[in-house]
Amino acid sequence: xxxxxxxxxxxxxxxxxxxxxxxxxxxxxxxxxxxxxxxxxxxxxxxxxxxxxxxxxxxxxxxxxxxxxxxxxxxxxxxxxxxxxxxxxxxxxxxxxxxxxxxxxxxxxxxxxxxxxxxxxxxxxxxxxxxxxxxxxxxxxxxxxxxxxxxxxxxxxxxxxxxxxxxxxxxxxxxxxxxxxxxxxxxxxxxxxxxxxxxxxxxxxxxxxxxxxxxxxxxxxxxxxxxxxxxxxxxxxxxxxxxxxxxxxxxxxxxxxxxxxxxxxxxxxxxxxxxxxxxxxxxxxxxxxxxxxxxxxxxxxxxxxxxxxxxxxxxxxxxxxxxxxxxxxxxxxxxxx
Numbered sequence: 294x295x296x297x298x299x300x301x302x303x304x305x306x307x308x309x310x311x312x313x314x315x316x317x318x319x320x321x322x323x324x325x326x327x328x329x330x331x332x333x334x335x336x337x338x339x340x341x342x343x344x345x346x347x348x349x350x351x352x353x354x355x356x357x358x359x360x361x362x363x364x365x366x367x368x369x370x371x372x373x374x375x376x377x378x379x380x381x382x383x384x385x386x387x388x389x390x391x392x393x394x395x396x397x398x399x400x401x402x403x404x405x406x407x408x409x410x411x412x413x414x415x416x417x418x419x420x421x422x423x424x425x426x427x428x429x430x431x432x433x434x435x436x437x438x439x440x441x442x443x444x445x446x447x448x449x450x451x452x453x454x455x456x457x458x459x460x461x462x463x464x465x466x467x468x469x470x471x472x473x474x475x476x477x478x479x480x481x482x483x484x485x486x487x488x489x490x491x492x493x494x495x496x497x498x499x500x501x502x503x504x505x506x507x508x509x510x511x512x513x514x515x516x517x518x519x520x521x522x523x524x525x526x527x528x529x530x531x532x533x534x535x536x537x538x539x540x541x542x543x544x545x546x547x548x549x550x551x552x553x554x555x556x557x558x559x560x561x562x563x564x565x566x567x568x569x570x571x572x573x574x575x576x577x578x579x580x581x582x583x584x585x586x587x588x589x590x591x592x593x594x595x596x597x598x599x600x601x602x603x604x605x606x607x608x609x610x611x612x613x614x615x616x617x618x619x620x621x622x623x624x625x626x627x628x629x630x
Contacts, residue, residue, distance in 0.1 A: 358599025
């Protein structure tokens, strides 16, 4: 179903799989997808009949929210904040499956030597869920082609933080329902094309000079360091330094520096579409709008023209009495999240 024509339903599911409540009268729905972080969702329900009593039983982390678009599941994750209001409405706020990893720690000590980053990420996820799995799958879209040394110590650090550290060194991840997708940073599978007519509210083209750097220095632990770049013939010298304590070898530090350099040189140019709604005629399918994939965008509506593949960083879908709206956040393909 194209943009603007989605109709949503929702239900609350218990840890054991039983249905706690069906959100029969939805006033508002909002869900999103993001790259390299946790997405969120929110519903506002006007309970009717037995639904009020059912909604009274909703508990944070015990239950999860499932949202369906045109009867197909599109988002799910643990409820973190139910609110019961005096006007009779109930608001449910939830986070996706990755949120559990922010409440988990490594359950054993391990050291990886020259390991593919997707394999390291897969181990972190499986170890995090091993003692108590809420229901998940991991799908490796492709190898990162980045290898390095990593070490994790039992009960030290949150698993989610360790996963985000990997995302700073050549790996991307995102959640779609209960699936956790791992993909290389330069992945760019195309899911459609957009032009000025697909952005009826207009576009803002931004060149992010704050992110520009021509040389990166990355320091890991145990005295290891890596660098990439130098004096650029166009920009001159702009240097950035960062510490990545999870990095244990110079090869990984150098690859991390190269990854950061790719994301900051030249100055990233992106479409600021946070407040721009896609037109109903947009030639993309909403379920296919997954962070890490790309859309081809052509715009000549501003003084700065763009015609290039842009990576999806985020998707936000809302529905209320005025219908469905879909917004996307895009960045040049090949740049990290």
